[in-house]
Amino acid sequence: MQNQKGEPMNTKHFQTFAIVGVLSFAIAGCATKAGTSQAENQPTMTNTTAGGIQKAMITIDGGKYTPNVVTVERGKPVELTFTGGPELGCGGTVVFKSLNQSKEVESGKSVTFAFTPDKAGEIPFTCGMDMYDGKVVVK
Structure with missing residues (x-):
């Protein structure tokens, strides 16, 4: 490896630079929690059946719940x-x-x-590792 002046780059400096770069990307990835984009946070109302049961369907895929906010009546x-x-x-x-309550779901x-x-x-x-999250809003 050479620096901008064409001089040989010290291996220790290169390793330090590489580690700092990798850590920066890792920290940036951890800072953005899965399942919290603006569009997905728009509350979804449940459908109410003839029997008065409020129902909603939620998909788990790609690191998120869709929708991740469901609104129901108390x-x-x-x-x-x-x-x-x-x-x-x-x-x-x-x-x-x-x-x-917790349950296992398969693809x-x-x-x-x-x-x-x-x-x-x-x-x-949440998911089992508390990485994906969502909520039921009770009104």
């Missing part, structure tokens, strides 16, 4: 169906810590969480 049953896409990663485990398959929210607020959900 006091009415909710069914959230998560479907695994081809690039699940750690999203294969869906966790609702506040509900004490091309679906799992459903059923619950009735009794108070307004937010119910977060």
